[in-house]
Amino acid sequence: MLTAMKILFIARRFPPSVGGMQRFAFDLAQSLEAKEDMRRITWGGSNKWLPIVIPVLFFRALWRLTIDPSYTLLHIQDVLLSPVGWLLHVLSGKPFIVVAHGLDVTYENGLYQKVIPWFLRRASAIISISQATADEVVKRGIKPERSHVIPLGIIDEFENVPRDRKRVAAKLGMPELKDKKILLTVGRLMKRKGVAWFIYEVLLELTQQDPSILYLVVGEGSERKAIEAAIMKQGMQEYARLLGEIDDEARNLLYKNADIFVMPNIKVPGDMEGFGRVAHEAAVAGTTVVASSLEGIADALADGKNGILLPTGDKKAYITKLAGLLGTPKKLEKFGTQARTYTLKNFGWGSIAKRYLEIFRHLPGQK
Structure with missing residues (x-):
């Protein structure tokens, strides 16, 4: 019998703010919550507040891990937050996975490209939303066996939309x-x-x-x-x-x-x-x-x-x-x-969530 997981889901782009990354994070969170015990720590406001928001997300997550050490893994919803995942991993011992979208990997800034790959290389797994993104991840020194590809899921919103x-x-x-x-x-x-x-x-x-x-x-x-x-x-x-x-x-x-x-x-x-x-x-x-x-x-x-x-x-x-x-x-x-x-x-999101959970179960400390 599979042991239940407890997931701490951390995202800096989440509704009510609007965009593809926000919608993806929301749909994935809902799909994972339907199958496993999970708690969200998210930000749904403007990116202009990120210098403040990222430390706040870190301390909220650290507090959650402190009062409830039963969490089994950290889900980091994009590459920019990988330093948060690594630091929480160091302090808690929990494995962390990072989701890679594309621009969050290839962003053309010299400091970013020197710093962020260092943290990525220390993640237990990186899940890319496309093979093209996974290729960019591996180019930055991540071991291929830690790199996975799972596409975005989709929800049918159109069954009752008329052709009119x-x-x-x-x-x-x-x-x-x-x-x-x-x-x-x-x-x-x-x-x-x-x-x-x-x-x-x-x-x-x-x-x-x-x-x-x-x-x-x-x-x-x-x-x-x-x-x-x-x-x-x-x-x-x-x-x-x-x-x-x-x-x-x-x-x-x-x-x-x-x-x-x-x-x-x-x-x-x-x-x-x-x-x-x-x-x-x-x-x-x-x-x-x-x-x-x-x-x-x-x-x-x-x-x-x-x-x-x-x-x-x-x-x-x-x-x-x-x-x-x-x-x-x-x-x-x-x-x-x-x-x-x-x-x-x-x-469909049901099958996509299963693929995420399959990777989670193969991380250190999971069954």
């Missing part, structure tokens, strides 16, 4: 959506997302072939001005719209009612796509995903099963594939249904 263009149009105040072929991108607006590249290199020619195409971009970020400039320079005001941040209902309606979800990521040194959670969200919504075969995206999508992967930066490949798919709506619908089934079967 009129409802989407009304929700967004965009009556023209009813008659458009919608390409959709969702995510933080960063250079690596490739939105500006897509507008410059792909969208102009696509809309010349089919003027009914409309490209919708959901999210905010540092690249917004560059994307706005691309729209203006290419004269794409009629064919591309930046919607900014929208509420969950509107976002899910767009996922469900878009014709194709596009992830045209490009290579940016020092800034990698850890996994590509939005690709799974679109797939579970039953929408065909067309994406760059790059970094963590290649772990999220199995080409031809829950997405279509193209060479990154290949303008011709994107134009040819998107134009062909938009011209065959029945094929899009069939592939979307297949992608939804595949993604739910292979990336």
Whole structure:
């Protein structure tokens, strides 16, 4: 019989703050709590407070370990907190594991790259969300036998979301959506997302072939001005719209009612796509995903099963594939249904949590 574990879960990015890392931490915590005894010590506010928050997280965790020494392991939810995990390990003797996302490993800062890998090398295990992230972890001197890959899980939020263009149009105040072929991108607006590249290199020619195409971009970020400039320079005001941040209902309606979800990521040194959670969200919504075969995206999508992967930066490949798919709506619908089934079967949180617990049980002191 397996001995029950008691897990102390420490995270600096957690709801109510918004983002992919926050959502991942919340879903993982819930899934682990459903199977084992676990307590959370988290921060759900702004990153600007991190110089204060990180010591507070440490002392809260140390107090918890002091008043209840029955905890069997420390779960550190991202690489930046690995010094916290190591120090708690030294003081308590508990093994600690670290979850690696991508940028938290590759962040281009000389001091960071000298200090953080030292702590990572002392973790009992590092669990990366993609093979691309795991490769970066091993490059920093972590023994391969301590490096593991477990993808993000997914929850089905779309079973009761309707395919109803009129409802989407009304929700967004965009009556023209009813008659458009919608390409959709969702995510933080960063250079690596490739939105500006897509507008410059792909969208102009696509809309010349089919003027009914409309490209919708959901999210905010540092690249917004560059994307706005691309729209203006290419004269794409009629064919591309930046919607900014929208509420969950509107976002899910767009996922469900878009014709194709596009992830045209490009290579940016020092800034990698850890996994590509939005690709799974679109797939579970039953929408065909067309994406760059790059970094963590290649772990999220199995080409031809829950997405279509193209060479990154290949303008011709994107134009040819998107134009062909938009011209065959029945094929899009069939592939979307297949992608939804595949993604739910292979990336459900129940099976993902089991994989985490299997690694936990092989750590020192666990059974």
